[in-house]
Amino acid sequence: MTITETSPSRVINIEALSFTSGAHLLLKRALRELPAGGRLGVRASTPDFAVHLRGWCREQGHEFVEGDDQFVAWIVRGAAAGGRWRQAERAGLADARENDAVRAAPPADWGFASRGAAIEPGGPAFHYALRTKDQVWAENVPKLYAQAAAAQWSLQTAINWDEPFALDEEMERAVAQVMTYLIENEMAALQVPARFIAQIHPHFREVLQLLAIQIADEARHIEVFTRRATLRGEMLGLSTVSGRQSLKTLLDEPDFAHASFLLSVLGEGTFLNLLWFLERHAPDPLTRQIARLVAQDEARHVAFGIGHLQYQLATDSALRERLAMAITHRHEALAETAGLNEEVFDALILLAAGSWRPQEIAAGYARVQTLKQEMHSGRKARLEKLGFSGAEAGELSALHTRNFM
Amino acid sequence: MRDTDQNLTSVIVVRSDAPIRSIADLKGKRVGVGAIDSPQATLLPLSHLRANGTKPFVDCRVERHDLLSGKHGDHIGGEREAARALMAGVVDAACMIDSNHLLFINEGTLPPGATRVLAQTAPYDHCNFTLLDGAPPELVSRFRELLLGMSYDDAEVRPLLDLEGLKAWRPGRVTGYRALDQAVEESKFYDDHGNITIAGYQY
Numbered sequence: 006m007t008i009t010e011t012s013p014s015r016v017i018n019i020e021a022l023s024f025t026s027g028a029h030l031l032l033k034r035a036l037r038e039l040p041a042g043g044r045l046g047v048r049a050s051t052p053d054f055a056v057h058l059r060g061w062c063r064e065q066g067h068e069f070v071e072g073d074d075q076f077v078a079w080i081v082r083g084a085a086a087g088g089r090w091r092q093a094e095r096a097g098l099a100d101a102r103e104n105d106a107v108r109a110a111p112p113a114d115w116g117f118a119s120r121g122a123a124i125e126p127g128g129p130a131f132h133y134a135l136r137t138k139d140q141v142w143a144e145n146v147p148k149l150y151a152q153a154a155a156a157q158w159s160l161q162t163a164i165n166w167d168e169p170f171a172l173d174e175e176m177e178r179a180v181a182q183v184m185t186y187l188i189e190n191e192m193a194a195l196q197v198p199a200r201f202i203a204q205i206h207p208h209f210r211e212v213l214q215l216l217a218i219q220i221a222d223e224a225r226h227i228e229v230f231t232r233r234a235t236l237r238g239e240m241l242g243l244s245t246v247s248g249r250q251s252l253k254t255l256l257d258e259p260d261f262a263h264a265s266f267l268l269s270v271l272g273e274g275t276f277l278n279l280l281w282f283l284e285r286h287a288p289d290p291l292t293r294q295i296a297r298l299v300a301q302d303e304a305r306h307v308a309f310g311i312g313h314l315q316y317q318l319a320t321d322s323a324l325r326e327r328l329a330m331a332i333t334h335r336h337e338a339l340a341e342t343a344g345l346n347e348e349v350f351d352a353l354i355l356l357a358a359g360s361w362r363p364q365e366i367a368a369g370y371a372r373v374q375t376l377k378q379e380m381h382s383g384r385k386a387r388l389e390k391l392g393f394s395g396a397e398a399g400e401l402s403a404l405h406t407r408n409f410m
Numbered sequence: 411m412r413d414t415d416q417n418l419t420s421v422i423v424v425r426s427d428a429p430i431r432s433i434a435d436l437k438g439k440r441v442g443v444g445a446i447d448s449p450q451a452t453l454l455p456l457s458h459l460r461a462n463g464t465k466p467f468v469d470c471r472v473e474r475h476d477l478l479s480g481k482h483g484d485h486i487g488g489e490r491e492a493a494r495a496l497m498a499g500v501v502d503a504a505c506m507i508d509s510n511h512l513l514f515i516n517e518g519t520l521p522p523g524a525t526r527v528l529a530q531t532a533p534y535d536h537c538n539f540t541l542l543d544g545a546p547p548e549l550v551s552r553f554r555e556l557l558l559g560m561s562y563d564d565a566e567v568r569p570l571l572d573l574e575g576l577k578a579w580r581p582g583r584v585t586g587y588r589a590l591d592q593a594v595e596e597s598k599f600y601d602d603h604g605n606i607t608i609a610g611y612q613y
Contacts, residue, residue: 025515025522053511053527056421060509063414066562066577083413085562085577092565127565 269310
């Protein structure tokens with residue numbers, strides 16, 4: 006193929022390329038170089054080329070001019086060609102770290118367009134409830150996504166299922182009880198972000214990607230806890246009304262900021278302490294290993310929740326008041342429930358004790374008391390990160406559900 | 411009228427390996443056409459044969475493919491059926507719009523390289539907005555103004571232009587219909603009073 010410049014016309018030799026093998030690519034490329042009204046002389050050697058060229062020109066809005074001895078035809082570039090892209094706008098930039106890469110309020114008709122693409126104007130509006138950066142973004146979200154993607158672990162290879170250990174039946178049942186409780190909590194942590202995912206404007210893709218991984222994390226956790234609970238032939242344990250009631254208030258929370266706050270900052274934050282406790286005190290190496298892996302994932306979920314609320318609070322300090330109300334409302338909604346999950350607490354004491362000897366039970370009990378204090382001070386520290394005063398943080402932490410999550 | 415309704419041509423296509431080199435070679439052969447009332451796939455190609463010395467129905471057989479007749483050619487089905495008949499060996503030639511030859515290859519109806527264009531008509535025009543006598547002139551003028559004012563650069567109207575398959579509206583013209591006028595006369599489609607008299611029209 007050769008193209009020679011004789012402005013304002015050009016000449017192209019398409020050689021033996023036909024319209025059934027991609028000739029239009031070369032023609033489009035040559036026409037891009039010409040202004041509207043510019044002429045392109047076409048040489049081609051395949052039979053029927055002019056027949057197809059005539060139809061193609063009509064469809065593309067170019068004028069077809071009969072050829073002569075030298076040329077199969079001339080194409081006169083039409084004014085409408087390229088019109089689709091004339092007012093195309095760049096939808097931010099792909100890399101969120103660039104200046105102005107992520108728009109504060111991307112238009113509704115950008116829809117699924119990739120961030121950074123040139124967007125043909127028009128099209129249907131996508132009605133996303135969460136459509137501004139303030140509503141969903143966190144400064145650490147691109148980094149958290151990269152970490153989350155890199156830290157995915159496999160149920161099969163990351164855990165040494167064959168590691169030998171011996172637990173008596175009652176101890177094994179206590180493990181199954183704690184796992185049963187963890188599973189229902191993780192199910193809530195899977196469904197709560199899933200509710201919001203389709204409400205978020207795709208322009209904030211890292212948020213969607215991170216939440217998607219978060220959901221996949223929870224799916225894996227549910228599987229690993231189930232497998233541990235039933236490893237030695239145990240049935241799963243007990244599921245209380247109060248536990249389910251407490252978790253339902255999370256699923257029923259319609260506001261993304263409130264749900265992130267209650268689930269990620271307070272719930273998963275508290276959960277982290279529980280997982281660290283299991284990592285330290287569980288009676289078998291497998292449960293300790295599982296708790297360590299799961300805690301790594303949960304720490305990211307907490308980090309996103311805090312990061313996002315910090316971002317939103319920077320422009321909307323009244324949000325802090327609403328978050329405090331959200332805790333209070335939840336507390337009131339759960340006031341009538343049994344709250345403390347006896348089965349879980351008793352199982353935790355037994356696991357931390359490691360035996361039924363009174364002295365060991367006392368030690369286990371003390372450890373669980375310490376866990377509760379750690380949970381409280383952890384929540385308090387996270388609330389302070391969101392700008393609550395020490396006194397406010399202390400009061401609000403105390404109102405958090407006795408069901409941990 | 412649409413820019414895409416101006417300067418169409420129809421082609422008469424044969425199988426690449428057929429010993430048919432000219433319109434005269436179609437004598438005694440079977441020519442596949444579209445619907446009875448299709449300008450592009452029936453009336454104009456048959457007129458082209460006649461003008462080049464091969465009389466349809468007399469010198470060659472005509473195999474009609476009557477899909478959605480009554481739409482006056484505003485349907486591609488008949489042409490596609492003719493193209494299929496060509497590859498099936500049921501006809502020796504098939505008539506279609508120039509761009510449909512390429513379309514049929516790209517969509518797989520015609521295998522690439524299996525057919526060649528034997529003849530091509532002169533350019534003609536296809537659809538237009540036709541007015542009844544007595545249409546209110548101010549409305550007609552406003553309608554024309556609105557159509558001609560639509561720009562492909564305008565995101566609001568572009569989907570409508572895409573839907574209708576055009577880049578720009580063009581002022582109407584009658585010069586592109588002389589060949590069709592003649593083809594209709596030759597086929598004795600209407601009598602002097604405009605009644606449809608062609609044999610086999612039942613829509």
